[in-house]
Amino acid sequence: MSSSSSSSSPSCPKKMITLKSSDGETFEIEEIAALQSKTLESMIDENCASTPVPLPNITGKILAKVVEYCTKHAEVGADAESLRAWDAEFVSVDHPTLFDYILAANFLEIPTLLNLACQSVADMVKGKTPDEIHKIFNIKSTFTPEEEEELRRENQWAFD
Amino acid sequence: MDWERDYIGAATKASSAAPPPCTAASSSSDDNDDAAAKRGKKRGSYNCGHCGLPKKGHSCHVGSSHSPAPDSSSAAATSSTLPVSAAAASSALAASASTVTVMPSALSSAARPPQSPPPLLPHHPISHLRCALSFDDLDVRADEEEEDIDEVEPDLDERDRDFVDGDADAGGLPARCLWEVLRRLPPAELLAVARVYKGWRETSRRVWWAAEDLKLRVPSRAQLYFVGSVLNKCPELVRLSLWMESDVDATMLACIAFSCPNLESVEISTSSNAVNRITGDELGRFVADKRCLTCLKMEGCSNLGGLVLSSSSLSTLWLSDLNSLSKMVFNCPNLREISLEFSRNGNDCTDLIATVDGLGRSCPILQNIHIASVRLSHAVVLALTASNLRGLRMLSLVLGSEITDASVAAIASSFSDLELLDLSGSSISDSGIGMICNVFPETLLRLLLALCPNISSSGIQFAIAQLPLLELVECGMTVCDSNDESLISDEAINHGMEKRPNSNLHLIHQKLIIKHSKLKKLSLWGCSGLDALYLNCPELNDLNLNAYKNLLTDRLLIQCPSLENVYASGCQELLIEVIQNQVNNNSFPMENHLPFKRLADGSKRVRVPHFLCQQQFDVYKKQRRRPPCNVLAE
Numbered sequence: 204m205s206s207s208s209s210s211s212s213p214s215c216p217k218k219m220i221t222l223k224s225s226d227g228e229t230f231e232i233e234e235i236a237a238l239q240s241k242t243l244e245s246m247i248d249e250n251c252a253s254t255p256v257p258l259p260n261i262t263g264k265i266l267a268k269v270v271e272y273c274t275k276h277a278e279v280g281a282d283a284e285s286l287r288a289w290d291a292e293f294v295s296v297d298h299p300t301l302f303d304y305i306l307a308a309n310f311l312e313i314p315t316l317l318n319l320a321c322q323s324v325a326d327m328v329k330g331k332t333p334d335e336i337h338k339i340f341n342i343k344s345t346f347t348p349e350e351e352e353e354l355r356r357e358n359q360w361a362f363d
Numbered sequence: 364m365d366w367e368r369d370y371i372g373a374a375t376k377a378s379s380a381a382p383p384p385c386t387a388a389s390s391s392s393d394d395n396d397d398a399a400a401k402r403g404k405k406r407g408s409y410n411c412g413h414c415g416l417p418k419k420g421h422s423c424h425v426g427s428s429h430s431p432a433p434d435s436s437s438a439a440a441t442s443s444t445l446p447v448s449a450a451a452a453s454s455a456l457a458a459s460a461s462t463v464t465v466m467p468s469a470l471s472s473a474a475r476p477p478q479s480p481p482p483l484l485p486h487h488p489i490s491h492l493r494c495a496l497s498f499d500d501l502d503v504r505a506d507e508e509e510e511d512i513d514e515v516e517p518d519l520d521e522r523d524r525d526f527v528d529g530d531a532d533a534g535g536l537p538a539r540c541l542w543e544v545l546r547r548l549p550p551a552e553l554l555a556v557a558r559v560y561k562g563w564r565e566t567s568r569r570v571w572w573a574a575e576d577l578k579l580r581v582p583s584r585a586q587l588y589f590v591g592s593v594l595n596k597c598p599e600l601v602r603l604s605l606w607m608e609s610d611v612d613a614t615m616l617a618c619i620a621f622s623c624p625n626l627e628s629v630e631i632s633t634s635s636n637a638v639n640r641i642t643g644d645e646l647g648r649f650v651a652d653k654r655c656l657t658c659l660k661m662e663g664c665s666n667l668g669g670l671v672l673s674s675s676s677l678s679t680l681w682l683s684d685l686n687s688l689s690k691m692v693f694n695c696p697n698l699r700e701i702s703l704e705f706s707r708n709g710n711d712c713t714d715l716i717a718t719v720d721g722l723g724r725s726c727p728i729l730q731n732i733h734i735a736s737v738r739l740s741h742a743v744v745l746a747l748t749a750s751n752l753r754g755l756r757m758l759s760l761v762l763g764s765e766i767t768d769a770s771v772a773a774i775a776s777s778f779s780d781l782e783l784l785d786l787s788g789s790s791i792s793d794s795g796i797g798m799i800c801n802v803f804p805e806t807l808l809r810l811l812l813a814l815c816p817n818i819s820s821s822g823i824q825f826a827i828a829q830l831p832l833l834e835l836v837e838c839g840m841t842v843c844d845s846n847d848e849s850l851i852s853d854e855a856i857n858h859g860m861e862k863r864p865n866s867n868l869h870l871i872h873q874k875l876i877i878k879h880s881k882l883k884k885l886s887l888w889g890c891s892g893l894d895a896l897y898l899n900c901p902e903l904n905d906l907n908l909n910a911y912k913n914l915l916t917d918r919l920l921i922q923c924p925s926l927e928n929v930y931a932s933g934c935q936e937l938l939i940e941v942i943q944n945q946v947n948n949n950s951f952p953m954e955n956h957l958p959f960k961r962l963a964d965g966s967k968r969v970r971v972p973h974f975l976c977q978q979q980f981d982v983y984k985k986q987r988r989r990p991p992c993n994v995l996a997e
Contacts, residue, residue, distance in 0.1 A: 321547055
């Protein structure tokens with residue numbers, strides 16, 4: 204009946220919602236945990252969440268992690284210290300996955316996850332030169348050489 | 364440890380480092396000050412904005428690291444506090460805390476708050492969060508300079524709606540998500556990543572455009588156009604805070620005025636080696652031209668010369684380090700809060716009477732007044748009370764040794780609704796306290812009487828007993844043995860706090876019994892004349908016993924179940940142990956103190972002391988879940 208470990212009120216059965224990823228996998232999540240997503244919350248309020256909710260933007264792999272995140276953060280009695288450590292663990296993944304977390308959190312409107320993932324990316328970017336950033340994120344600069352030059356001049360004052 | 368040496372050493376260090384006035388908008392005192400917050404500005408920041416320790420009795424060396432992270436929703440205009448100048452006095456008389464124990468601070472300072480995560484997004488993606496960019500280091504050469512981390516909290520408004528719905532850019536993230544990432548970068552990084560991709564450049568530009576708050580640290584070798592270019596990036600700026608390590612003059616003001624038309628709040632803090640060359644005329648022009656300026660705070664105002672400020676929008680004004688102003692005129696009909704700190708080096712010759720007189724006439728809706736000057740006198744108080752400031756709620760006149768009981772009488776008869784009264788450093792005596800208790804029992808929330816040598820412990824006790832709404836009491840260095848040389852350093856004497864002969868030698872070996880149902884913060888730092896202390900305050904959160912030298916360990920009884928922090932720097936080890944035992948003891952130690960009489964039939968009849976009541980037992984039940992109290996000692 205219930206998939207979460209600890210609970211305070213064992214009497215009522217936990218209400219579950221089914222989420223369906225883009226590749227057809229289904230995941231169950233407790234309603235309480237789902238409330239962390241504003242998108243899901245409004246669906247629950249409007250009673251649209253009784254059938255599986257399709258999430259075409261999110262793959263099964265990512266959705267599984269998102270469900271794990273929401274469930275963990277919906278637990279009662281977790282102390283802040285261990286939650287922080289858990290969060291740090293959660294975001295020590297590769298960049299594409301981190302980006303996917305951001306996209307998922309953005310789509311599902313989960314502010315805590317969005318904050319966590321964006322902050323990790325920001326932390327990753329901090330202190331890196333543009334070339335390093337290019338390498339990390341594996342993307343090419345789209346500026347023409349003239350534009351690059353202009354940019355450099357524009358920010359010259361910052362580097363003097 | 365040679366306590367005296369550390370004491371004086373710390374004092375000289377503190378005075379030479381000239382810590383900036385602690386402008387902590389204390390969020391921990393927010394809880395206490397909910398009532399006060401509704402009425403406007405908070406007052407009397409009890410804790411140092413840097414390290415979170417109580418300002419009384421400590422010298423703050425946490426000056427080097429700046430990590431401002433404004434929780435903008437709480438840094439909104441309603442929650443600034445006036446600097447407590449008794450803190451500056453106490454920094455001259457700094458206690459022995461030469462190393463400061465940094466407690467995890469829940470304070471958010473207007474100038475230098477600790478790190479805090481950015482506020483969560485509200486439901487709608489186009490949020491109207493406050494936006495803050497914080498610079499700590501304008502130099503982007505990360506390998507050479509230590510980058511201090513700041514917070515970026517931009518605001519998406521209607522203009523950016525089309526941007527938000529834009530397509531994914533080369534970075535693999537849709538614009539909206541990229542925006543979320545970039546806004547968490549410190550400004551220096553923001554500049555750097557602009558060179559990465561077109562999309563990032565555009566996004567970072569958006570982040571700048573949306574900026575409403577900006578905190579800038581201007582290093583000593585920064586050029587003006589530096590600051591100017593930064594300010595040009597954020598035309599929507601509403602609040603600007605500059606921490607100057609280089610000299611500042613009127614060209615900076617001009618630059619600010621030119622770049623940021625919507626500016627409402629300007630704060631300029633100076634480090635100890637930066638000189639503020641702004642003159643009164645220039646400042647006056649700046650204020651007059653800025654039609655929406657509501658808040659102006661400036662440090663290092665030693666070159667003002669004379670000041671005439673005319674503004675119909677200004678509501679908060681803090682000026683410190685003022686020195687010998689030929690005149691000070693404030694034509695600011697909307698002024699609600701004013702804080703004037705004069706230099707303490709003894710050569711200030713500002714005519715305070717004229718100033719205060721003018722204040723009363725031209726700023727009729729003043730609510731909070733803070734003046735720190737050694738030239739404060741009874742005549743100044745009379746000028747103030749003669750004015751018609753019916754809305755006055757917070758009055759702080761500190762360092763005026765010529766303020767007497769007569770002044771208290773005048774204050775009591777003119778301002779009947781005071782919520783905060785700070786007469787630290789004055790000469791008032793217990794009869795002055797009596798007058799305070801006659802007039803203000805229904806309104807007074809905070810009473811600060813540090814460094815008042817003519818007050819005795821019975822006066823303090825009486826005050827606390829008679830003022831039922833009190834939440835904060837500051838009595839640092841008040842009941843002290845002024846024959847104790849070590850307590851008053853040479854620095855203090857230079858600053859004008861002469862060693863006044865304590866005419867009441869019998870004030871040594873006093874005791875203090877305090878029972879109060881609402882008191883939240885009590886400071887008795889340096890009260891070496893007290894050797895016994897009984898505290899029974901169920902709501903007490905903070906207790907400052909720094910430098911509490913002469914307390915006998917068996918005459919200390921603390922029954923304060925909500926106590927969160929006890930500051931005991933400079934106390935003897937044994938005393939610290941006793942304190943720790945008492946505050947962390949789950950069972951009330953009072954049981955040992957109840958005298959009982961054994962009757963003939965073997966039963967015990969217990970005689971309950973007068974301060975016990977039913978309240979104790981209810982509080983005891985709540986106590987089971989409370990977190991352990993921190994006893995902070997050096």
